[in-house]
Amino acid sequence: MKKLIIFVTLPLMLIVGAGMGAVMFGLIPGFDPLGTQKKNDMANASSEPKEEPFLNEAPPTFAASPPDAVNFQLEEFVINLQTERHYPVFMLLSIALELKDPAAQIRVTALEPRLRDKVIIFASSLTEQELNGFEGINKIRDGLWVRLREIIPKEDLLNVQILKMTIK
Secondary structure (H helix, E strand, O other): OHHHHHHHHHHHHHHHHHHHHHHHOOOOOOOOOOOHHHHHHHHHHHHOOOOOOOOOOOOOOOOOOOOOOEEEEOOOEEEEEEOOOOOOEEEEEEEEEEEOOHHHHHHHHHOHHHHHHHHHHHHHOOEOHHHOHHHHHHHHHHHHHHHHOOOOOOOOEEEEEEEEEEEO
């Protein structure tokens, strides 16, 4: 009888105890019987400032815009891309900025030379290989989003749209 207790019951109790300890200390991913994660999230949400969405990438192109939003189309860009070839590689780029309202368009119009400068400097640092396909369009769109938000007030700029991008 003593052997039964030692060899069966004791290891069973140790396994059950270890499992309960793992659950209580949150060592099992995705299993939270006490709801402590929700409590921690609520405590952190009230104490931390909310993170701004779309910091390093542009909002989706299909994102809904407010009813009074306006599109501000910049003049086409002809940009000399970085290359190791003996002849230059040019990119023809046309972009439109989605702005909050007509007042924002007036403010952004005054900033147009700085915007053009920022776009040309950023795009000229890219290579033809970096701009190939869908990933290339997203790369330039996200890069423009980050750089234009440095100049345009964050509440005014809603989105960046690539209207035309041709590499020759």
